[in-house]
Amino acid sequence: MSTKHELATAAADAGPIGYDDHVEQSRQAQRHADKWMISGTILMGTAILGIFGLPLFLRGLFLQRKAQRAGLSVRPIIVTLIGYMVMLDGALNTFGWAVDLFASHTYVSRIFMPTWGNMFDGGYFWHYNELAVGGAGAPGEKAWEVLGIFIVFPMRIAACIGFLQMKRWGHQWMVVTCWTGLLMWMGYVANMTVYADIRFASVVFPVVGWWVYNIFYITPFLSTPYLHTDNREIFSD
Amino acid sequence: MSSTSTEGLQLGTSPEYSRMHTIIRRVCYVLLFGLVIEGALTFPLLAIWYGVPTLTPAQVCDELQKVMYSDESRTCKSHGLDSPPLGGPAEAQGQDTARDTWRVQPTPLYPRIGFRELVKNKREREARERSAGNNADTEPSKKPAK
Amino acid sequence: MRKPQEGTRLVNEQDRAKRRALLVLQLVIYGYLALMIVIQLRLWLQRGW
Numbered sequence: 027m028s029t030k031h032e033l034a035t036a037a038a039d040a041g042p043i044g045y046d047d048h049v050e051q052s053r054q055a056q057r058h059a060d061k062w063m064i065s066g067t068i069l070m071g072t073a074i075l076g077i078f079g080l081p082l083f084l085r086g087l088f089l090q091r092k093a094q095r096a097g098l099s100v101r102p103i104i105v106t107l108i109g110y111m112v113m114l115d116g117a118l119n120t121f122g123w124a125v126d127l128f129a130s131h132t133y134v135s136r137i138f139m140p141t142w143g144n145m146f147d148g149g150y151f152w153h154y155n156e157l158a159v160g161g162a163g164a165p166g167e168k169a170w171e172v173l174g175i176f177i178v179f180p181m182r183i184a185a186c187i188g189f190l191q192m193k194r195w196g197h198q199w200m201v202v203t204c205w206t207g208l209l210m211w212m213g214y215v216a217n218m219t220v221y222a223d224i225r226f227a228s229v230v231f232p233v234v235g236w237w238v239y240n241i242f243y244i245t246p247f248l249s250t251p252y253l254h255t256d257n258r259e260i261f262s263d
Numbered sequence: 264m265s266s267t268s269t270e271g272l273q274l275g276t277s278p279e280y281s282r283m284h285t286i287i288r289r290v291c292y293v294l295l296f297g298l299v300i301e302g303a304l305t306f307p308l309l310a311i312w313y314g315v316p317t318l319t320p321a322q323v324c325d326e327l328q329k330v331m332y333s334d335e336s337r338t339c340k341s342h343g344l345d346s347p348p349l350g351g352p353a354e355a356q357g358q359d360t361a362r363d364t365w366r367v368q369p370t371p372l373y374p375r376i377g378f379r380e381l382v383k384n385k386r387e388r389e390a391r392e393r394s395a396g397n398n399a400d401t402e403p404s405k406k407p408a409k
Numbered sequence: 410m411r412k413p414q415e416g417t418r419l420v421n422e423q424d425r426a427k428r429r430a431l432l433v434l435q436l437v438i439y440g441y442l443a444l445m446i447v448i449q450l451r452l453w454l455q456r457g458w
Binding site for chain 2: 070072073074076077079080083102103104105107108111114115118127128130131132133136137138140141142144145148151152153154155156157158159160161220221222223224227228229230239241242243244245248249251252255256257260
């Protein structure tokens, strides 16, 4: 057999196998990175264990970057970041509001909510546990909690799962759910402003305290411009 | 990570938007670290401000209720499953001691709780109760609660 | 069939319109937040919480 023939045969054999191999390697590398990032995000979603989750998440991000530099086809970093950040945002909000809605009469809730409320947002201190349903008594607060916990945040987390899998429906759902995030922010802040006395009177750090604390939840404000300017072709069916 | 040349760009971004995407990516890192640090620091900060470890968490709960409803006799009772949202009345349902200016936009009238002020509240209240107890031994009248 | 320049011009126009729309969006959403902060700060000054 001539060398040319051998090379040609080898090339023909290596072509499709090489591609499949690349796809498989990329998939595995992404899966490996995602395991770390998912565990990290779950821990970060509990707020108090977040400090243990961050290193796990960063390791996953590092593994993904390494795979990317090695030439494997992994998810773009910004898609990863936005996907996990929106998920974390949804998880943290759900956690806090679910405690207020479902566990308002536990010791944990009756200590954590009113202390946080007394320091930053009087809505969680004023007449706490006087409503028949319990929890924060500020006007409108329960409505936002119900909207968030049962509709917006589950949609958000579902969208993130699809988005991180680079699915087209995931991208579409992310657009919708990030817009709902914008709407929630705007409605919620307007409600606080109308009932500003309840929210800020006799609070330790009025206005500035709440904004400094909550500004870190503006992920939907960042993701929406991204989602409208990215190349959707990279999200497949 | 992103540059103006197409080769340096991440997948999904184009030269027109690469700068914006870079900014978004960097701000995401800031938000991520911010959320995690916040989550870690919130509980210790609140605990220290509101009197832990001088007060036990249960005592902090009691003191908060006293300020919240302007009623020194309120305490944090333990509630089983017979409480919202599963059933039973809310803890403060029907209370009538809270001080507010009731209008369409109510204004609360409870005082601000300063740094470790709950500890001070408890000590002062207990001192008053002790002296009221001493006076009650000699006189029938009691000092009114603050 | 459309001429290449015309096609590019259309894309450029679409792109410009998109960028303008994005700018307006960001001005509106961040402007809204800023407005709310300012209103709340004003109320704080007036009512002395």
